[in-house]
Amino acid sequence: MVELSLRDRPAIVTGASRGIGREIAARFAESGGDVAICSRSYDDVETVATELTDEYDGRVVPFECDVTDSDAVRDLVDQTIEEFGGIRALVNNAGGSDESANLLHRCDEETFERMLDLNLKSQFLLSKEVLPAMVASGGGSMIHMGSVNGLFGIGLSGYSEAKSGLLALSRNIAAHYGQHGVRSNVLSAGTIETENRRREMENTEERTNEGSARDQWLDQYPLGRFGTPEEVADTALFLASERSSFITGENVVLDGGLTTGLATPFLNEMYDADERPQ
8 A cells, every 4th residue: 555655755735834724834844754844934834843853753844935926936947946855735725804895895906916816826826837846756745725716605805716716727737737647636625613714703793793604604514613724634635645646636625515506494494404313
């Protein structure tokens, strides 16, 4: 059986100063992989790199990088190759949303372009720059962090359109570069309970005064809970490793059943879906 390991598979993980990105970097380092991590703040990723290198076998090296800047992205890739000798995995994790642009008529052109730059253009830039190095290293795996927002109409204009665009970007990479050993997949997550997401829910509750935002969101999830950064990291590790060597061009959904159909309260009311099977 192929080992679930990233030894000799150097990786880049963007947006790794906290939350999901940090957890993915931790899982990669725990699995023996050397990892380049980056964010806009060098101090933040330096702290993470020190903590993870002390705890795990893999070497974690921090870099400051604005992933929407092509020159900064090029420098990141060059420095990673210099540090590790190649690149075998890329996790395009950096991104962000803007609650003020929840609906299209509230989204101005500047916000829309900023969301596209951060959530789609940045992943294009990283993928394009990493491709030659990944092919030269013997192939590898690209993982693009998508969202359920890119799969059906939840809201968040600009952000949702960008996440939907990732599906086409990833499939084109898979189709055109598979012959060179490059795999490409999207990981589309539902609500993941990070510290930032908890704050968002608290802010929504205070702003709307409509009761518990957390409970309202949970009502949409058949499994009755949100996901964890650790669950996303485990999936990213699988996709980056040789265990997933025949998986490419796919959209892997981690959403606790959110996109399977109608909201759980409606199903319970209309179809007695909460009745326990005997």
